[in-house]
Amino acid sequence: MKDSSFKWFYRFGLLLLALLCILVFFKVQFLWLPVIYMFLKALLPFFIAAFITYLLHPLIEKTHDKGVPRPLAILLIYIIFFGGIGFGAYKSYPIFVEQVKDLNEQLPHFTDTYRHWVESIHDRTTSLPNGVHEKIEGSIDDVEATLNVWLTKVAEGLKSLITSFLILIIIPFIVFYMLKDFSSIKKATAYVTPKKWHKPGERFLSDVNESLGNYIRGQFFVCLIIGVIATAALWFFHVPYALLLGFIIGVTNIIPYFGPIIGAVPAAIIAATISIKLVITIVIIIFVLQFLEGNVLSPLIVGKSLHIHPLFIMLALLLGGEFGGVLGLILAVPILAVIKISILHIRSYTLKH
Numbered sequence: 001m002k003d004s005s006f007k008w009f010y011r012f013g014l015l016l017l018a019l020l021c022i023l024v025f026f027k028v029q030f031l032w033l034p035v036i037y038m039f040l041k042a043l044l045p046f047f048i049a050a051f052i053t054y055l056l057h058p059l060i061e062k063t064h065d066k067g068v069p070r071p072l073a074i075l076l077i078y079i080i081f082f083g084g085i086g087f088g089a090y091k092s093y094p095i096f097v098e099q100v101k102d103l104n105e106q107l108p109h110f111t112d113t114y115r116h117w118v119e120s121i122h123d124r125t126t127s128l129p130n131g132v133h134e135k136i137e138g139s140i141d142d143v144e145a146t147l148n149v150w151l152t153k154v155a156e157g158l159k160s161l162i163t164s165f166l167i168l169i170i171i172p173f174i175v176f177y178m179l180k181d182f183s184s185i186k187k188a189t190a191y192v193t194p195k196k197w198h199k200p201g202e203r204f205l206s207d208v209n210e211s212l213g214n215y216i217r218g219q220f221f222v223c224l225i226i227g228v229i230a231t232a233a234l235w236f237f238h239v240p241y242a243l244l245l246g247f248i249i250g251v252t253n254i255i256p257y258f259g260p261i262i263g264a265v266p267a268a269i270i271a272a273t274i275s276i277k278l279v280i281t282i283v284i285i286i287f288v289l290q291f292l293e294g295n296v297l298s299p300l301i302v303g304k305s306l307h308i309h310p311l312f313i314m315l316a317l318l319l320g321g322e323f324g325g326v327l328g329l330i331l332a333v334p335i336l337a338v339i340k341i342s343i344l345h346i347r348s349y350t351l352k353h
Contacts, residue, residue, distance in 0.1 A: 049174035055217055056081060056175070057182055074179045082172050092243060099241045113273045204345050211307070212337045218301040223253045225297060226289055230263075233285045239278065240270060249286075253293070255329045256313055258321075260290050308333075308340060 056077055063073040178185065193201060227250020234242035245267045252263035264286040271278035313333055320332030 045168060045171050045174060048168070049171050049178055052081075052171070052175050053178040053182070054213070055220070056179060058213070058217075060179065071180075074176075078176060078179060082175075095243050096247070099244045103241055103244065110269070110273055200345070200349065204341065207341050207345070208338060211341060212334055215337065216334065218298075219254055221301055222293060222297045223250050226250050226253045226293055229292070230285065230289060233288075234267065234282075237278070237281050237285070239267065239282065240274075245270070249289070256317065256333060257310075258317060258329070260286055260293075308336060312336065 059077050060070070060073045063077060064070050068076070190198060227246055230249040231242055231246025234246055239245065248266055249260070249263035252259040255262065264282060267282050267286075268279055271282045313336065316332040316336040317329055320328035320330075320335075322328070
């Protein structure tokens with residue numbers, strides 16, 4: 001009896017000590033958090049390079065399987081990928097900068113138009129009952145607050161991207177060496193991993209690659225096609241800043257379900273300052289793009305690679321957006337896919353043992 005009581009107090013004491021350590025750890029985060037941020041910032045080019053290597057390596061393997069020597073296959077895929085990015089940036093950069101500059105100059109006009117709308121809504125709703133009028137005013141305030149948060153996050157992200165340009169410029173060099181020494185990196189990883197984890201680890205990574213790899217590669221390709229079609233459609237209907245808005249639609253399309261709506265908001269706001277007809281045109285363009293992606297591009301290119309119910313995907317997106325903002329929305333589905341595969345492997349291992 002005494003032994004069991006002692007064990008209970010001992011475990012309870014350990015639990016309290018653990019909770020105290022966690023509390024102290026978070027209380028002194030001002031000491032360790034800047035160090036972690038600095039460490040992650042230094043590793044960012046390596047993470048991005050590893051991701052690009054992950055995307056390109058299957059293409060190199062397929063090219064090599066067709067009889068092309070591996071060094072030549074690496075060089076060929078490398079030149080096509082970074083050469084294509086470089087050529088696209090070279091051709092679109094002047095137009096992109098000009099449109100951003102013009103948009104910046106037109107911001108006062110957009111602000112005045114928005115204020116006119118708000119005043120008009122305020123005047124029209126003053127005759128309504130106080131409860132209804134206050135609800136409308138509150139809704140406008142909520143929309144303004146949300147837009148302000150999103151715009152701040154986007155501005156901070158762009159600023160961070162520009163300041164990190166010198167760091168990001170070394171990514172092509174890291175990618176080249178990762179592609180060249182891919183087999184050596186795999187051997188080194190296997191060497192530092194315990195032997196009993198080799199086979200389960202290989203099966204786990206194979207399942208992740210089969211499910212998540214196909215999804216990511218397909219999704220990127222779909223986003224590229226959607227971005228090009230959106231830019232062409234906006235340009236055809238004389239929507240201002242077609243390249244900039246098409247780029248936003250293409251990038252946000254990586255977020256399932258909510259992405260096209262998020263991407264359409266800037267285009268709809270700009271179109272609303274010109275005419276209602278143009279807003280309707282934007283809505284039709286987005287509807288057509290959604291139909292094209294959902295019924296043609298995604299089934300053809302991405303397929304059902306994740307095998308996850310849409311409700312779980314939506315829940316993951318809501319949680320990702322809440323905790324991680326835009327980045328959380330982008331990473332939500334890949335993280336959910338890895339969690340799903342991890343649970344299946346843990347369940348399989350538990351049943352066997």
